[in-house]
Structures are given as C-alpha cells and as structure tokens.
Amino acid sequence: MTGRADIRHDDPTRFAIVATAILLSLAAAITPLAAAAQRPGAADTVVIGYLTQEEEPPIPLSFLDPILTDEGLQGARLALSDNKSTGRFLGQDFTLREVVVPIDGDPAAGFRELTAEGVNLIVADLPADDLLTVADLDEAADMLLLNARPRDDRLRNADCRANVLHTIPSRAMLADGLAQYLVVKRWTRWFLVVGRHQPDRLFADAMRRAAQRYRAEIVEEKDWTFEAGNARVDTGHVTLQRTVPAFSRAADHDVVIVADEMNEFGEYFSHRTFLPRPVAGTQGLVPTAWSRVFEQWGGTQLHSRFQRQAGRWMTERDYSAWMAVRAIGEAATRAGSVEPGVIANYIRGPDFELAAFKGQGLTFREWDGQLRQPVPLTGPRILVSVSPQEGFLHPFSELDTLGHDRPESDCRK
C-alpha cells in the first residue's frame, strides 16, 4: 500500500523526499487540476469550498425536533477542525470557504465566486438540479465536487458526472438496507404510502426497486393527499385518529412503508393504523447514514464533539458534509500533499479509505462515485440494526449489496 510512509513533523528534508516521491508516483495520473494550484491561502494550505443555498427551513412535524438553519455546514466545520488538528503535525493547514447563496440567488454565481478564488475542491450541499447545473459549468470540468446532500439515484446513474463524488448514501442504498432487514424478519408484504412531493416519489421508487431485488411484495399502494401539519393544533389528534385507520385499510400486509421525505405525515401512522403493523421507511424504522441513536464504532465521540460545537444533534446531512471534508483531509494526509490535483487523485485512487465511525474503512465506488457505507436502521430512540444484513453476500464487498452495483449502473461518465 502506498502512502504508508511515516511522514514526520521534525524532519523537513525527509518530509520533502516522501512528498516528492508520492508526487512523482502520482504525476502520471494527474489531471489538469494539478496545474491550477491553489492560489488563496499559504502555500501549505488546502482551501475547501462549501457551497449551499439559503432555504426556508421546514417546520418539524414533531415538537421535539428543533428547526435547523445550519444543517450540513456544522458537519463541514467539525471536519475542518479535525483536518486542522491532523494537519498541524504534517505542516498542512486547511480552511473552509463557505458560500451561502441567498434564497433568491443563483447557485452558479456562488460557484463562480469559489472558482474565481481558485478553490478546486468543493463540498456541494445543493438540491440535485443545482448540483448538476454547477457540475456542468465549464469552470467545473477539472474540479472535484463532493455531494453531501441529494440522495437521488439519477445522480449515480444517468445523470452521474465524472467530477462528482457522493458521500451521502443514495435512496437505493437506504431502501436496500431497509429491505434486507425486512426480508430477514420475513416482513415481505408491504403497504406503501406515498406523499405528494417529488422526493417522496423517488423514495417510493427506491422501495419498489428494493422489493423486486429482495422478492418482497408491495401488496397495495396509496397516495397520502390529506392536508398536512394539523396534528399539533388543539385536538389535532382526534382527526388523525379517524383519518389514519380509515386510510390504512389495505390488503393484508406485514409492514407499512411510508415515503414522506418532507416529514409531513409519516409519524402519524405509528400506533394509528387499521391493522397493528410496524411502520418503516422515512419514519418509524428509518434507514439513514447517521442518527443520534447510532453510537457504535466510536460514534459516541463524533456525536459528543459535534454537540459541543453546534449545540445540537448531528444529522445525516451534517454527517455527509463531515465525511466530504474529512475525505479531503484524509487524502491530503495520506498523499502528503496540499495540491488539489493530488488530493483529488488520491481520493479516487485505490488506496483511499475513510474512517467514519462505521466499523470499517469506506471507499468510493469507481463506477458511480458513491461512497460505500453500512446503513444504520434507526428507531426513534435506539438503533435497531445495521445493514448489510448477515448472509447478503457479494463477491467484492458486502457493502455493494446496497444500491446500484456495477452491472446495474447506468452511469457512463
């Protein structure tokens, strides 16, 4: 394995030799990226761009959930401080250039702000369409974008881009993770309830695909079309106690699958369904990259550092941004370089491995740029399981039983 040399703090000559050796060994593979060396900051500083846009925060369905206005960004900031602490010993520094596009602004303009400053490594916390817009800009051609937000499967298939990697799991990975567990439980007859928004339909698509893959059956499917958000007014529960049982009279099923990514109604189903059935999907038993209930493999430490910095719990979006910024830091450490081109190549190379509190090193799939990762299945108060489930085998990595595997991928980048 390359990059395993001991790079030392007190011996600049040796560091230079090691760094040069690594540079030379990578030189053949370096894209034009390397030529566009970082301009801002000191010579030994990695500048990481963070691009996001202001939006109206959704009002949580549960009174317990806080309204978040800095989701994602706080994860990136924590990873930056992790990178800086590590870099200190290697003479590397890191800065995070945060660009938050105003609510009525243009993400492309925000992106150009970063490129004008010579930032070549960018964490994108943008909706899918905006991500594609910026990834397709001429300036972006030789850059590396790390997607920490949209789970859309099209970004890993027909709409994949050579300059985009994804740290957040795809919907297909989440759906497969849940489906494996349901199959293990032999809860294979699903009643699917789909919300009215586009992301809800995409999640439902992923569940349908998972049902096919794991030979589960969607016995009935209904659209939830009721006006949302009335449970928190006085006597709101009375209406729901009438509506949900009536709505959930469906062909006999083992589990209700809710597709409600906007968190508008999924919580209404637990304890109210016509038949006494568990609820899973976007509420109930939830497959996710990260949750406060997940404390295995040292996760407690990440939660505790995050809590101290942000004063709140770390969400999946925070975690995905944390992984993106940490991936850049890890590559800089291992490659012994602050050159964006060298870093980008190392991340894409065979030796890259990210420790992200999931019990094993995480790597990017070469066919679609998706970060392989175990998927925790979380209840509201405690971890239920972690997929892949035992017995779901794969010739390369069991993690590749989750999401679009190489032969299934439509990504032609």
Next chain:
Amino acid sequence: MNSARVTGIAALAAVFLAVPARAETIYVSNERDNTVSVIDGGTLELIDTIKVGRRPRGITFSKDRSVLYVCAGDSDRIDIIDLSTNRVIGRLPSGPDPELFVLHPDGGTLYIANEDDNLVTVVDVVGKRVVAEIEVGVEPEGMGISPDGRILVNTSETTNMAHFIDTVTHEIVDNVLVDSRPRVAQFNNDGSKVWVSSEIGGTVAVIDADSRAILRTIEFEIQGVPREAVQPVGIALTSDGTKAYVALGPANRVAEINQQTLEVERYHLVGQRVWNLALSPDESRLYTTNGVSSDMSVVDLDEGRVVRTIGVGRLPWGVVSRP
C-alpha cells in the same frame, strides 16, 4: 463401567492435579456498568464487583500494585481503588473524558488520553495535580511508555498517528502516520519497538523506536472472516520478547504473533468483540475482555485454547492482573 470412561476420569484428575494453585487476581473494567469486576485467578470465579465513576475504560496498577487507577471517562476523573479492601479511596484529576492512560515506570506520573479534547494530560500521582497538557491529534487513545520512561507514545484515532512525546520536555518529537483508527500503543520489553494497532485499517504497525520507521505492517487473514471484521485493538507482548498477542475485535479472535519474525503463528477463538488483553503475571495465560458477550476469556497459552469463560459486567473493556 467401561475402561475408556475410567481413563477419561483419570486424565481429568491428572489435569486438575497438574494445575498449580494460582494466587493471582484479575481486574476488568465494565464500561456500561460503571464497575470493576474482580476475578480470582485460582478458582477463576468472580469474587467482587467494585462501583466506580461513569464509563470506566482504562485501568492500570500503581507501581507497587497496591492500588488500581481507573479512568472514569464520563465522570472526568481517575478513581483510585485500594486493592486490599476493594474500595475507592480517592480520586485524581484527569482532564475531560479520560479514556486510557499509562503510568511512568517510576510510578510517579500518569499520562492520560483525553479523548474529547485532543489532549494528553500529565498528572502527578503523589501531589494529585495536573502538571502539563500536551496537544495531540483528534481522539487521543492509545498510550505506551518506553521502559526507561523517556518516550511516551500516544495514538490519535481520527488523526491516524502515533505521536512520540519526550516525557521531560512534554514536546512531540515525532509523528508516525499509521493505518486508520490507531487504538493501542505498546513498547516491547527492551524498548526497541512500538506496536500500534489500527482498528479500521485492520493492521498492526511495528515501529522502530529509534528511527521511527515502520518495520512491518502486519495484516491478518482468517479463513471465513471478512476483512472488515478484523479490527485490531488490544496488544500484549511477552517480556521474553518471543510472543505478541493482538485482539481482533469482531473477528472474535486473538492473533498470536512471533515478536522476532513478525509473522502470525495462530489464532485463538475467544468471546464476541474481543477488545483488550492482559497476560497473567507468569505469562502462561491470556485474559481477554469480550465486549458483546460481556465476559472474559481465559486462554491457556501452553494448551492454546480457552479454558474458561467468566461472565463479568456489561461491555467489559480493560483488563489487568497481578500476583
């Protein structure tokens, strides 16, 4: 009664007769129970349970082995247990969230990894005060000290380094990049090498203590165990420089390695998610803490097998033994 059975009983009796009486005592910290379990090395029975501060993990004896120091991470302190009475008799300051520590060979100083604060806290055991704080990488964990007490090695789990620290100046003199999530650092008996386990990397780096070059990165291949289940943590090195034992986490095995050739010689199947290890004082046995099965395995190293499994508290973490 057939003769085979008679022979069997005779053999069994012979085994019992051959085992010498053992006076040693084993101590196990239980991270979830906030206790330390006490096990009699002769009978291999649990004989006492000592209530300590919250989230106890690292444990170590004082130089004269009369007291046990316990890192109580969530209580932000070190508890001192008097081993003649098995009671907590005092506390030491530790800095926030102490996870693991090592005692200077002269017995006067504890070096403590503060997991949440990227610090190593240096505590004067006699004066019961903090004498220094050393800034290290993210999530400091493993702590090893050279037999002459001059060099301290600390690992940082997220920074992925072994930091070599001068115990006189408290300055970091070197940083060695190792595989992901380094956990335990252990000097061999003559101080010439440092062994560092990497949980996520799935390897153990053997580092030359003088040049700080990695001499070998030991990998583990176990038939029927996926690579990602191999998560090396605890390390125990025999004092005669022949054997090394490495706990492999959810692989549920301990690797036995030749300290000279650095080759893995065999694997011992123990309890679930084996985390830390201790050799018995005469180094004929290995005690392992098994986090998921909440027990301790006793490996007879001559026979090469687990001779007893003893239930302890929830999430057993550290283990030490004394004559």
